[in-house]
Amino acid sequence: MEIYFTDPDLIEADAHELAAHYALRRRMPFILMDDGSYDVNLNKFFRSLPTTGVKSTKSWEAYAYDLLTWARFLSHHRLKTVWSATREDIDAYHAARCSGDLTQRVQGRTWNRNVAGLQKFYKWAELQSLVKDPFDYTISTGNIMYSRRRSFVRNAAMDKVAKKHDVKYLTMPKYYVFRNTGIMGREADTTDGESRIRNSRRNSAFADSIVTTGMRLTEVASVSRFELPTIASDIKIKSIPMELGSMTAKGAKSRRIWWPKRVLRDIEQYIRVERQIAVKVGRDSDFGIKYPVRCSSTTANGITLFEKKRAVPWSRLTVEERNNCLMVDKLGTPLEPLSLWLTEKGHPCSVENWSSIFDRASLRVSNQIDVTVSPHTLRHTYAVEMLPLLIRKRFGSMDLGWLNENVYERISGDPLDILRRLLGHASITSTFIYLNCIEHAREIISDASSELAEAASLAVVSLDG
Numbered sequence: 263m264e265i266y267f268t269d270p271d272l273i274e275a276d277a278h279e280l281a282a283h284y285a286l287r288r289r290m291p292f293i294l295m296d297d298g299s300y301d302v303n304l305n306k307f308f309r310s311l312p313t314t315g316v317k318s319t320k321s322w323e324a325y326a327y328d329l330l331t332w333a334r335f336l337s338h339h340r341l342k343t344v345w346s347a348t349r350e351d352i353d354a355y356h357a358a359r360c361s362g363d364l365t366q367r368v369q370g371r372t373w374n375r376n377v378a379g380l381q382k383f384y385k386w387a388e389l390q391s392l393v394k395d396p397f398d399y400t401i402s403t404g405n406i407m408y409s410r411r412r413s414f415v416r417n418a419a420m421d422k423v424a425k426k427h428d429v430k431y432l433t434m435p436k437y438y439v440f441r442n443t444g445i446m447g448r449e450a451d452t453t454d455g456e457s458r459i460r461n462s463r464r465n466s467a468f469a470d471s472i473v474t475t476g477m478r479l480t481e482v483a484s485v486s487r488f489e490l491p492t493i494a495s496d497i498k499i500k501s502i503p504m505e506l507g508s509m510t511a512k513g514a515k516s517r518r519i520w521w522p523k524r525v526l527r528d529i530e531q532y533i534r535v536e537r538q539i540a541v542k543v544g545r546d547s548d549f550g551i552k553y554p555v556r557c558s559s560t561t562a563n564g565i566t567l568f569e570k571k572r573a574v575p576w577s578r579l580t581v582e583e584r585n586n587c588l589m590v591d592k593l594g595t596p597l598e599p600l601s602l603w604l605t606e607k608g609h610p611c612s613v614e615n616w617s618s619i620f621d622r623a624s625l626r627v628s629n630q631i632d633v634t635v636s637p638h639t640l641r642h643t644y645a646v647e648m649l650p651l652l653i654r655k656r657f658g659s660m661d662l663g664w665l666n667e668n669v670y671e672r673i674s675g676d677p678l679d680i681l682r683r684l685l686g687h688a689s690i691t692s693t694f695i696y697l698n699c700i701e702h703a704r705e706i707i708s709d710a711s712s713e714l715a716e717a718a719s720l721a722v723v724s725l726d727g
Contacts, residue, residue, distance in 0.1 A: 263334055265291050265326050287312065288553075288582065289319040291326035293333070303392055304329075304344065307383055314386070317514045318480075319582060328379035344383075347396045352419050360421075370421035377419050429695055430633050431642035437473060440635050444623030445469050463532040464603060465619055470528060472637055475519045476644035476685050477506070479637040483613055484510045484581040487533065487602040488560035488589075493526050502526065506686075509580045516577060517686045529602070541598045544608015549599045551610070554588045557600065568594060585610045645685060645696045652677035 268290040292305045307329075311322055329344070335358065336342050340351050359368050359376070368376070377397075384395040398418040432440060442448045445465045447458035459465065471482050484507070491502040501520040508516035544550065556568035564575035568590050579587070587600035601610035616637060624635045633639065656677050682693040 325379050328376050374420050431646045444627040467528045467532045470525045472640040474522050484584045486600045508577045540604040540608040555586045556590045
């Protein structure tokens with residue numbers, strides 16, 4: 263069995279109608295059996311992913327490899343297919359994978375991710391009346407905020423893994439060292455010296471964008487040049503909102519992010535200097551875009567396709583489509599990519615480009631910072647710095663009439679929920695990790711509880727007197 267990926271441009275002309283009928287999308291995976299046959303139902307699962315909340319091509323690929331590994335194990339070691347698997351087969355698969363007998367030994371978290379992928383497949387197949395789900399499930403209850411309890415359905419095949427609280431982040435002083443020395447190449451402890459790294463304006467604006475908005479790597483990397491909000495003239499406004507495109511966000515969940523005006527000004531400077539040079543260089547190679555989506559105009563709401571004269575909102579554009587979008591003139595001649603971030607050759611920067619840039623920057627400051635900094639490290643930095651600010655703001659707006667026995671949970675609860683929405687977390691349990699890595703936030707909460715309790719006691723004494 264092998265995995266292949268759909269490329270519509272390689273499909274013969276007379277098969278395009280058939281491909282459209284079966285909703286074959288670019289980079290959509292499919293599996294062929296050892297004899298070259300095509301299991302219609304198995305591959306139908308992959309085509310269902312975009313309509314079940316899985317929009318990312320990388321996620322499609324992850325599901326495909328999870329299913330392929332499982333199918334190969336069943337075929338070679340259990341002499342059966344995915345359609346006849348039982349709970350005993352799952353137990354055997356766990357023993358093989360987690361002991362290292364089948365492939366390289368996997369850890370608990372990797373195993374749980376594999377199980378989650380297979381669970382999605384079998385839940386879908388069961389709804390299609392194709393097979394009975396071989397997994398067993400248990401129901402447990404747990405506490406959530408404000409002492410409420412909630413029931414959870416858990417796959418019994420999941421391993422119990424200790425929660426990780428070792429969130430990697432930078433303090434702001436260390437971030438400035440990383441930004442100025444690692445990203446921009448300035449001398450240590452210097453903020454206004456000459457940058458010795460190419461594309462330093464682009465790279466520093468990119469890093470600042472993450473650390474001040476909390477966006478994920480794919481989210482900030484896919485922002486369009488024409489999607490950015492304009493800088494407000496009102497000097498009192500420090501940050502400007504922008505709706506993040508749902509197709510670029512995890513789980514296709516759009517949210518509002520806030521761009522600091524300072525960061526937007528730095529991005530404008532990058533656009534005027536480095537990006538403009540990159541655009542001139544890229545015209546000779548059509549900006550390295552093999553399958554361009556040509557656009558005749560853009561607005562705050564979206565783009566207008568050149569060929570079809572049809573408007574498409576920003577929220578409908580996937581990461582891949584954004585990287586392939588080209589602004590053209592009336593004759594269809596390419597003018598520039600819609601991507602904000604361009605390489606020196608004028609090509610849209612990929613996620614891999616940014617990972618390499620951050621790796622090199624981390625190496626430059628390895629003697630000053632003991633953390634290998636990735637874009638996700640800066641997202642954690644945003645969360646760790648933002649939470650105490652939200653807690654202080656919440657504490658400052660509280661009154662004594664709100665004081666009750668759940669003061670600790672209430673002081674921390676609302677800021678956590680705000681942070682959850684800013685980060686785009688589906689569940690607040692994902693946001694709780696930041697309380698465990700910021701001692702000063704817990705000190706603020708403790709002080710707030712004590713001060714409120716003391717104030718309440720004084721108020722009671724005053725009334726009694």
